[in-house]
Amino acid sequence: FVVHPAGLAALLLLCSCATQLVCDAAAVGEAKYMVQKNADFDVTYNDTVTHDDQTIYAFNHTISRNKTVGVRVTVDVLQESVESPILFVVRQKQAVMSFQVPLNLRGLNLNSIQKFASLGFIYQRQYPYKHVGRTLCQPPTRAASETQYFFVDVSTLSSRGTNYQLRVSRVESFTLQTDKKFTFSASPSQPQYFKYVFPDGVDTVIVKVNSDMNFPCSVMSIQDIQCPVYDLDNNVAFIGMYQTMTQKGAITVQRKDFPSNSFYVVVVVKTEDEACGGPLRLYPLRPDELINAGNRSKVLDVLVSPETYVIGMLFCLGIFLSFYLLTLLVACVENKRSFQMSGGSSAESVPLLCSSERSLDSIARSRQESLSSVEEEEYDTLDDINSDKNIVRTKVSSIQPNKNDFKVPLRNIATIAVFYALPVIQLVITYQTDVNVTGNQDICYYNFLCAHPLGALSSFNNILSNLGYVMLGLLFLLIVLKREIVHKRALDRNDINALECGIPKHFGLYYAMGTALMMEGLLSACYHVCPNYTNFQFDTSFMYMIAGLCMLKLYQKRHPDINASAYTAYACLAAVIFFSVLGVLFGRGNTVFWIVFSVIHILATLLLSTQLYYMGRWRLDSGILRRIVHVMYTDCIRQCSGPMYIDRMVLLVMGNIVNWSLAAYGLIERPNDFASYLLAIAICNLLLYFAFYIIMKVGAVAALSLK
Numbered sequence: 001f002v003v004h005p006a007g008l009a010a011l012l013l014l015c016s017c018a019t020q021l022v023c024d025a026a027a028v029g030e031a032k033y034m035v036q037k038n039a040d041f042d043v044t045y046n047d048t049v050t051h052d053d054q055t056i057y058a059f060n061h062t063i064s065r066n067k068t069v070g071v072r073v074t075v076d077v078l079q080e081s082v083e084s085p086i087l088f089v090v091r092q093k094q095a096v097m098s099f100q101v102p103l104n105l106r107g108l109n110l111n112s113i114q115k116f117a118s119l120g121f122i123y124q125r126q127y128p129y130k131h132v133g134r135t136l137c138q139p140p141t142r143a144a145s146e147t148q149y150f151f152v153d154v155s156t157l158s159s160r161g162t163n164y165q166l167r168v169s170r171v172e173s174f175t176l177q178t179d180k181k182f183t184f185s186a187s188p189s190q191p192q193y194f195k196y197v198f199p200d201g202v203d204t205v206i207v208k209v210n211s212d213m214n215f216p217c218s219v220m221s222i223q224d225i226q227c228p229v230y231d232l233d234n235n236v237a238f239i240g241m242y243q244t245m246t247q248k249g250a251i252t253v254q255r256k257d258f259p260s261n262s263f264y265v266v267v268v269v270k271t272e273d274e275a276c277g278g279p280l281r282l283y284p285l286r287p288d289e290l291i292n293a294g295n296r297s298k299v300l301d302v303l304v305s306p307e308t309y310v311i312g313m314l315f316c317l318g319i320f321l322s323f324y325l326l327t328l329l330v331a332c333v334e335n336k337r338s339f340q341m342s343g344g345s346s347a348e349s350v351p352l353l354c355s356s357e358r359s360l361d362s363i364a365r366s367r368q369e370s371l372s373s374v375e376e377e378e379y380d381t382l383d384d385i386n387s388d389k390n391i392v393r394t395k396v397s398s399i400q401p402n403k404n405d406f407k408v409p410l411r412n413i414a415t416i417a418v419f420y421a422l423p424v425i426q427l428v429i430t431y432q433t434d435v436n437v438t439g440n441q442d443i444c445y446y447n448f449l450c451a452h453p454l455g456a457l458s459s460f461n462n463i464l465s466n467l468g469y470v471m472l473g474l475l476f477l478l479i480v481l482k483r484e485i486v487h488k489r490a491l492d493r494n495d496i497n498a499l500e501c502g503i504p505k506h507f508g509l510y511y512a513m514g515t516a517l518m519m520e521g522l523l524s525a526c527y528h529v530c531p532n533y534t535n536f537q538f539d540t541s542f543m544y545m546i547a548g549l550c551m552l553k554l555y556q557k558r559h560p561d562i563n564a565s566a567y568t569a570y571a572c573l574a575a576v577i578f579f580s581v582l583g584v585l586f587g588r589g590n591t592v593f594w595i596v597f598s599v600i601h602i603l604a605t606l607l608l609s610t611q612l613y614y615m616g617r618w619r620l621d622s623g624i625l626r627r628i629v630h631v632m633y634t635d636c637i638r639q640c641s642g643p644m645y646i647d648r649m650v651l652l653v654m655g656n657i658v659n660w661s662l663a664a665y666g667l668i669e670r671p672n673d674f675a676s677y678l679l680a681i682a683i684c685n686l687l688l689y690f691a692f693y694i695i696m697k698v699g700a701v702a703a704l705s706l707k
Contacts, residue, residue: 033054035054036055036056037058039058041168042167049154051155051158054154055153056153056154057151058151059150059151062145062146063146063148065141065142065143065144065145070138070170070171070174071150071169072168073090073133073152073168074166074169074190075132075166075167076132076164077130078163078165079163082102084156084158085104086100086158087099087100088154088166089155090150090151090152090153091150091153092136095137095227101130101164105126106127106271107272125271127271132190133190135193135229154166179303180303181301181303182301185297186268186297186298187269187298188216188233191266193231193266194264195263195265197262198262203256205253206307206449207303208249208302209250209265210248210303211298211301212247212299214246214276215273216298218246218270219237219242219244221240221242222241224240225260232268233269236266241441242441243448244270249448250449251441252307252458254453269296269297269298307452313461320468320471407508407511408508408566409569410511413512413519416570417515420541421523431443431530431532435458444458444529444532446459446531457529458530462528463528465528466525467521469517470518470521471521472517473518473521477511477514508566509553512549513549516545520543523538533673534584536675536676537581539675540676541580544576544678547685551685551686554689580674583677583678584674584675587674588670588672594670598666601663601681602663605656609652647695651695
């Protein structure tokens with residue numbers, strides 16, 4: 001049997017036709033009825049849709065290149081229970097937007113409870129919204145006026161009819177005006193966004209969004225003029241800059257970041273309030289369980305205003321430069337006065353009280369009559385007054401500081417500053433880069449209402465404000481340098497005032513204090529590059545240093561013959577910073593940490609009080625407990641006697657009351673900001689010790705005057 005090629009071709013054509021007929025017949029059996037309607041703006045359409053039909057609403061409107069009018073689509077589902085959601089697809093000239101109603105929006109992800117979620121115990125929350133409103137993204141046009149068409153397709157897979165309402169309206173106030181407040185309402189299923197165009201001559205504006213309601217939590221976003229616009233809770237972070245807010249939010253926008261000289265201001269209400277510190281709902285126990293979100297509408301207002309801050313910058317610099325000018329004037333006056341006095345008789349300038357012929361025994365006798373001298377080498381009234389007390393009395397000239405010893409504090413703090421500052425600078429630059437790349441302004445906690453960006457820095461004015469620390473620290477160093485030069489010149493010419501009078505001059509701690517003040521400015525500026533809870537310790541670390549160095553200098557002023565070890569002092573300050581780090585990491589609500597810290601705080605207070613009361617004549621070693629028991633037995637049980645130095649004891653008791661109160665407050669309240677709490681302890685103790693020094697000094701002067 002032989003088949004002719006022409007016959008084979010005819011047979012194949014016949015089979016193809018038969019197959020096409022069968023497919024067409026099947027298609028006809030499953031065909032949907034498609035209805036297209038010409039629709040108008042600001043008209044509410046009530047209709048029903050099933051899986052057998054599809055409705056298309058055709059709209060047309062005229063757009064202008066010079067004026068932008070927004071178009072908003074609002075949909076309501078009228079039935080309580082819906083078998084399948086209704087799908088709405090909006091087809092425009094250069095954009096397509098689709099959404100379903102009811103619109104199911106998910107809550108937060110389950111990263112924090114991933115272990116339980118993986119076991120199937122709990123599931124992510126879902127919130128259905130039957131009222132949905134979306135603003136259409138306007139495609140650009142180059143013509144002066146153009147008529148554009150767009151279509152709204154309505155379909156569903158539900159076999160039962162679902163009733164809905166559709167309304168398309170124009171948003172006349174779609175474009176925001178400069179310095180004009182506009183009020184609107186938003187919800188998770190009804191986000192809002194508006195357009196702003198930079199006016200001529202304005203390069204920087206600040207967008208402020210305000211509300212009288214803390215909750216629901218909301219997000220404001222700045223996006224470029226492009227489609228699609230990301231205006232839902234689950235996609236608002238995809239593009240542009242965004243910021244979570246409760247009552248107030250502000251984002252500074254620069255013209256150079258938007259080539260079209262315009263941008264969208266998007267406001268989205270979140271489905272949950274945990275991001276703003278609000279309560280968190282329980283997780284559902286079934287995978288498909290829907291949670292009623294309730295009323296989450298929020299009334300807000302937006303205001304766009306131009307921003308300039310050159311005058312503020314110059315004013316800030318002028319304030320600190322005025323200190324330099326004042327110091328220069330004082331120095332000139334002092335130099336002129338000293339030059340005029342240099343012509344007088346040198347013999348008249350020799351004070352009688354500072355004569356080197358005065359015996360040291362007379363000095364000792366005058367100090368013995370004071371019950372509570374400010375000097376550590378005072379005598380007490382016991383019988384062992386003539387015994388060795390480990391403090392050898394020498395002439396003032398013989399206890400001058402070693403040339404290298406006073407440089408140790410400066411060298412140490414300079415080394416600490418370099419090794420501390422370099423990682424800090426690297427970290428904050430990384431933070432700032434993340435903010436610029438991701439647009440997530442929640443990484444850094446600025447005062448956004450007064451944040452002025454410059455270059456890659458989001459808040460340059462906050463950084464500039466710390467320039468005062470650096471300038472004043474440098475001025476302090478210059479003043480110390482001048483005093484040191486004057487003192488060295490006096491020593492070189494064998495000035496008897498410099499050789500025999502006053503306490504020895506220790507300039508090392510002064511240099512360390514000035515360097516610490518400058519580093520406080522640098523690290524505070526680093527903190528303000530991207531301020532948040534975890535790096536607040538950058539701002540406070542050298543505050544602890546300054547407080548410790550000030551207390552050390554006061555101690556040195558009272559005890560000039562005792563030069564405290566710089567290594568020991570910095571080791572103690574390092575321990576303070578170590579506790580600051582632990583407090584930031586583990587201090588929030590950790591009862592064990594607060595108990596341990598409070599105990600250490602109280603013990604340190606007792607040790608310091610003992611040091612101040614006994615003027616250094618005690619040792620912390622293995623026999624400390626035995627000596628404490630012996631003193632308690634001899635002074636309190638065997639022979640009850642009052643304290644030898646009443647005034648000193650009273651002041652130290654008051655200081656202990658303050659420190660114990662701070663420890664009790666921390667243990668009871670457990671404040672979240674541990675760095676500020678620790679800084680409060682340091683400042684309080686510095687002020688207490690300063691008051692202790694002043695009172696003891698005044699008491700000693702009064703005792704001398706009575707003689």
